[in-house]
Amino acid sequence: MTDPIIEVSHVSRRFGDVLALDDVSLRVPQGSVLGLLGHNGAGKTTLINVLSTLLPPTSGTARIAGYDVVRQSHEVCTRIGLTGQFAAVDEQLSGRDNLVLIARLLGASRREARQRADELLELFDLTEAARRPARSYSGGMRRRLDLSASLVGHPDVIFLDEPTTGLDPVSRLNLWRIVEELVADGTTVLLTTQYLDEADRLADSITVLSSGRVVAAGTADELKAQVGQRSVTATFADPADAARAVDPLRAAGFAPSHDDRRVTIPVTATRELAAVVRALDEAGVEVADLGIGEPTLDDVYLALAHHSPAAA
Template sequence: MTESAIEVDRLSKRFGDVHALDEVSLTVPKGSVCGLLGHNGAGKTTLVNMLSTLLLPTGGTATVAGFDVVREGAQVRRRIGLTGQFASVDENLSGFHNLVLIARLLGASKRDARTRAGELLDVMGLVEAGQRLAKTYSGGMRRRLDLAASLVGKPELIFLDEPTTGLDPSARITMWQLVKRLVREGTTVLLTTQLLDEAEQLADSITLLSQGKVVVSGTPAELKARVGKRTVTITLASEADIPAATTALLDVGLPPQLPGGRPGSDAAETEEAEPELSVPAESPADLARVVRALDDADVTPRRLALVEPRLDDVYLAFTHPAPSAA
């Protein structure tokens, strides 16, 4: 049996009439990464803030590292690191001094504080920048310093609230590598994100929140299996091929759709768009059937691809689907 690092049971938070969080339940096994996904205002930060004892629940219970977040807040705080959505380091101190200060606040001796600060700058790739004021840091450096700040006390659990929002792709990948390293060392991570590829990269399990409620949860693979079917995408050489291809596919029982799930066979809407059809595929054998059907109809596609379901499909299926952009 896996021990849980976090147990949340029907946790709620109301701000006046706003149900920011509404009876959310959630279990995070030790050493795993839980990704909280959801639109702006879904309740992600509210949940993180209650688990890190910054905010009191209005209903339900939660334990972190086995301690109740309301009755045993001090015990919880001793075991967690928090990197907030809105950063918390002192701009007018150097990276090094920020970390030393936090270590001192946590009770380390001067010498131990300096050692810990040095170690963390090293892990975060900030040794060179360590003596510069934090306000001179780039966004990526700043986030790494935030993460370092949350690690000073060697927490068994860290909360990362949108750790890579606003970072460029390479800074984001660096951040992911740092988080993966912490996980390998046994740290449990609860992370909120708007980025589906971030959840896919890092999370062992995903909980999707919408309007304060859990709408679905599971491993990335489970969630994708629930909504997405594989599809074969057929890019045709010309729009003139659409009718022949459609008929051939219908004849073999593989009804095609225009990509995006829009039914019918109206011509592609934008001038530059290459004509595409997609066919739901139950198995790779369906790809072979598509090829044969097109070949029999003398249609030579420009490209054929077997497309796996994406986490985006899950997100859209379980939250409010955006109005069709067509």
């Protein structure tokens, strides 16, 4: 890997008796999305607070673009965008005025500030609502305004802490599309989520936190592969054929389950697929449809939660 833009090395953070982060290490290459997946209380927000210089780690080090978040916090702050905290939106001001104000605070001229505001309003589909006070915005619009506020300064890295929690499905999809556009432009995103489909859709790699510890890391596919098992589902036009398929499959060493016109066969390796097809063929049954089920991230998450003692 070339130098990662986010590098976390053995970071722990204690709050009294609670070890919110326990020896967390991770690396995020520039222009990619890391999905930080975990239940409530797993330590996701604490990690974002450490990375955005709001909270010093109890031990360990973290760097953004090579700058230490404790000793070089100023350099770090000019490179990050943090939704809803540094860029606090004023409810009384219009969406456009909020963005212009932030741009001015960051040193833009009046003209540059207006230009940047209009660009972002356009990107976030807020042009029509641009002159209405932020307090009149719907949840989805407000989340988009927060996100645009964090982007005014062209950050290299943005932190999105549960960006779609509480949003309706259409607003979620809109936000996903925007995140994808940002990444296509080279922005690095660290996104926390409790939603597996969100991590699956957006993240290049996923780190699973449980009680402050990293319990798994990899691509969505790698995590799915850790679960190991996939299944083949054979569907038959004739239920009698489905019943006749069971014994030959057992004889071939599989553990099929049978339900009306459908037989499901767990497999652990791709080469077993051929053996399934052969057994069905030898049984002389007519298969209407043969499908392979991929494990979902839900399966991964459940499997991992089981193995981690603290996630009850």
